[in-house]
Amino acid sequence: MPNPFRARATALTLTTALLLSALLAGCTDDTEDEDLTRQKLSWTDCPAPSDEQGGGNAPSPLPNGGEWQCATMKAPLDWDKPRGETIELALVRARTSGDASRRIGSLIFNFGGPGGSGVTALPAFGEDYAQLRTRYDLVSFDPRGVGRSAPVVCEDDEQLDEYFQQDATPDDAAERTEYLDETTDFNEACEKNSGKMLPHVRTTEAARDMDLMRQVLGDAKLHYFGISYGTELGGVYAHLFPRKVGRAVFDAVVDPTQTPEQGSLGQARGFQRALDNFAEDCASKADDCPLGDSAQDVKDRIARLLRDLEAKPIPGVFPRELTQTAAINGIAQALYSQDFWEYLTEGLQQAYDGDGRILMLLSDSLNGRNENGEYSNLAAANVAINCADDRPRYDVRYVERKLPEFRAASPLFGDFLAWSMLSCTDWPVRGAAVHPDVSAPGAPPILVIGNTGDPATPYEGARKMVQALGKGVGVELTYRGQGHGAYDSKNKCVQDAVNGYLLDGKVPASGTVCS
CATH class of the missing domain: 3.40.50.1820 (Alpha/Beta hydrolase fold, catalytic domain)
Structure with missing residues (x-):
């Protein structure tokens, strides 16, 4: 994905x-x-x-x-x-x-x-x-x-709902096969629906567009x-x-x-750092933190929630359920701004009580889904541009070898970000460079x-x-x-x-x- x-x-x-x-x-x-x-x-x-x-x-x-x-x-x-x-x-x-x-x-x-x-x-x-x-x-x-702007289109709204519900942290051979199949289906849909654009969405071409824009706007x-x-x-x-x-x-x-791998590993550390800061901020409020008695307690409870969701999702935005993957997405979205920490606190409280709506709304936001169930082409364009730019292609064995390093960087986000390195597997366009x-x-x-x-x-x-x-x-x-x-x-x-x-x-x- x-x-x-x-x-x-x-x-x-x-x-x-x-x-x-x-x-x-x-x-x-x-x-x-x-x-x-x-x-x-x-x-x-x-x-x-x-x-x-x-x-x-x-x-x-x-x-x-x-x-x-x-x-x-x-x-x-x-x-x-x-x-x-x-x-x-x-x-x-x-x-x-x-x-x-x-x-x-x-x-x-x-x-x-x-x-x-x-x-x-x-x-x-x-x-x-x-x-x-x-x-x-x-x-x-x-x-x-x-x-x-000549948008890349991959899967439709119904398919994307299913795509973003998949288990993005596979634990066994069957889950890995399902994850790869979903990735393959998404990438094949991109080629089928937007194959003409896929070779032409590299950042170098967007930069040339900006220089043309500069001239058309009349700026030296x-x-x-x-x-x-x-x-x-x-x-x-x-x-x-x-x-x-x-x-x-x-x-x-x-x-x-x-490289894409180093970028994903850096993000694992970055989101873990932000989660640590969120937990410490909550715990510093004495009796006013509803999520735990200490920063570590806050993080431990989040980890337990994610383990529970992998075994049994809870109701989210009807008719969808809040899965482990959707919860990880929702937590990540809330960490983009300190202004959203209050939403994360409320969302976690609700989830502990069996209501996953707030975390799912946060996840939907990250994935470009609006309240009507319609997706922008954010996800499609994101993978198309990244895969056109980035030359490295990773496989399952490589990710499995890297999992311990990613987990050390972030117990919560590490697996998710490690497996996301497979997004460009079998992508129809060769990546431009190892890094820009x-x-x-x-x-x-x-x-x-x-x-x-x-x-x-x-x-x-x-x-x-x-x-x-x-x-x-x-x-x-x-x-x-x-x-x-x-x-x-x-x-x-x-x-x-x-x-x-x-x-x-x-x-x-x-x-x-x-x-």
């Missing part, structure tokens, strides 16, 4: 709130096709999100009365054939709220995933970037294969805010187009030096922010990104906090540093620490 913890978009926090209440080579400066760079975008009122984007309502007007506008941009299906067949990429923008004479240009966002819709995420979080809008048009997009430089997987996309762009980078911020940083190349000699400073409590993109990845970008490019900033990402924590120190750089070009001292 696709690795749902890979580098998930912050847009999932919105879904939860609603539910609960290429071998990289060469550096070039411009895209090759002059015709596409001269296209004119037709901006109109945004429609309601498509099923692939997650459904829902059209974005509400901005607080000051401004409107969100949407457009489509043509890009080559195959960047090796730039004058060949094209696809349409969905864009969204909010025009600058400030004096036009002080406008810097467009600030392009990618919120992560891979597989998250930027067209739905940016309006959902637009108020968080109001200060940045004083000097930029805020712009985001659905990357190729995502949402309205790409000003960029990448979050989670968006930091990998930004790093790949900087490698391919170092002299076209403008002011850029990477927040919740993916370690670009890791983000070296960007000649690029201007890029602000790289690591959060010490980040479960999905562990803190250590920020320094690895700084080193990989190269001397004089990466500027490291540390946020001592919890959750996935730093800017949206609303920490004043972090936001002042980011706003000062993006708005006024003030580069903070590398090594700055915010808490």
Whole structure:
């Protein structure tokens, strides 16, 4: 199954709130096709999100009365054939709220995933970037294969319900066979329904799309805010187009030096660290922690719940039951933000009493399922992009050898993340590289922010990104906090540093620490 913890978009926090209440080579400066760079975008009122984007309502007007506008941009299906067949990429923008004479240009966002819709995420979080809008048009997009941008489609809603109910931590030969069969069925459905797109969803191609976007929007430089997987996309762009980078911020940083195995192992440690922090926070509240008498007691009770669910699931969101796998997903989703710890506490309390609804709603959010039982194409795009990017392919014997290491990293998440390495087994497209190349000699400073409590993109990845970008490019900033990402924590120190750089070009001292 696709690795749902890979580098998930912050847009999932919105879904939860609603539910609960290429071998990289060469550096070039411009895209090759002059015709596409001269296209004119037709901006109109945004429609309601498509099923692939997650459904829902059209974005509400901005607080000051401004409107969100949407457009489509043509890009080559195959960047090796730039004058060949094209696809349409969905864009969204909010025009600058400030004096036009002080406008810097467009600030392009990618919120992560891979597989998250930027067209739905940016309006959902637009108020968080109001200060940045004083000097930029805020712009985001659905990357190729995502949402309205030639979406990858694999299984239907009914099949996905079954797929996400499977036992993703197989304990014996029969369970392993069933797990592999489910993975094979999913991957074959992707090839059957979207085989034409699968070779063309690599991050290198999305980066070339962004450079085309830069030119079509009329910007000499790409000003960029990448979050989670968006930091990998930004790093790949900087490698391919170092002299076209403008002011850029990477927040919740993916370690670009890791193999998929190392990334999954790092996430096992990261989510375990976040669970430890959650348990310690609860236990520190004296008599107010309903989950246990100590941090270890909290974790022991969670472990017992998961063992019980493997033997006997409990009622979840009717007619589905909360399985062990769904509970693991739900716990992980709640660890993406400290704001969700209260939901996790309530969800665990309910589960101990035989009611799995809250944990299942959290799991649904992580998997891109809305309250109507409809899935976005988040899971399909996630596995398609990861498998197109990542060359390593793992088998059952390899995973079995690695299980002790994963379990040592996380007793709760280790098995799940180890077995998720089989997602790309027998994938029809060869992966591009062992890991992305983000070296960007000649690029201007890029602000790289690591959060010490980040479960999905562990803190250590920020320094690895700084080193990989190269001397004089990466500027490291540390946020001592919890959750996935730093800017949206609303920490004043972090936001002042980011706003000062993006708005006024003030580069903070590398090594700055915010808490």
